[in-house]
Amino acid sequence: MAGDRMRRVNELVRHHVAEIIAREIELPLDVFVTITHVETAPDLKTAAVYLTVLPDHKRVSTIKMIESRRGVIRKCLSKRMKTKFIPHLNFLFDEREIKAQRIFDVMDSI
Numbered sequence: 001m002a003g004d005r006m007r008r009v010n011e012l013v014r015h016h017v018a019e020i021i022a023r024e025i026e027l028p029l030d031v032f033v034t035i036t037h038v039e040t041a042p043d044l045k046t047a048a049v050y051l052t053v054l055p056d057h058k059r060v061s062t063i064k065m066i067e068s069r070r071g072v073i074r075k076c077l078s079k080r081m082k083t084k085f086i087p088h089l090n091f092l093f094d095e096r097e098i099k100a101q102r103i104f105d106v107m108d109s110i
């Protein structure tokens with residue numbers, strides 16, 4: 001039961017943060033950001049937001065830009081979520097995508 005609740009909260013945070021970044025944060029036109037998944041703490045006070053950035057060489061500057069707008073993102077999130085706490089957002093690169101691409105590259109070269 002608690003697992004289902006956390007899955008729903010994680011998906012809700014993922015959906016809203018993705019929407020907020022797309023609509024409220026001015027990113028360069030040649031940058032594409034995807035929120036791959038979210039891991040919210042059981043107390044709802046923190047959330048790890050995993051993302052990918054294309055093109056890959058712009059990921060560091062893009063995450064810095066998103067982190068600088070963390071307060072705006074959290075404020076927008078508080079207007080959309082009806083929970084007791086709005087989590088502090090920690091933005092992290094989703095290394096799974098990079099590892100998966102490396103595996104596909106190796107498989108293609110065989």
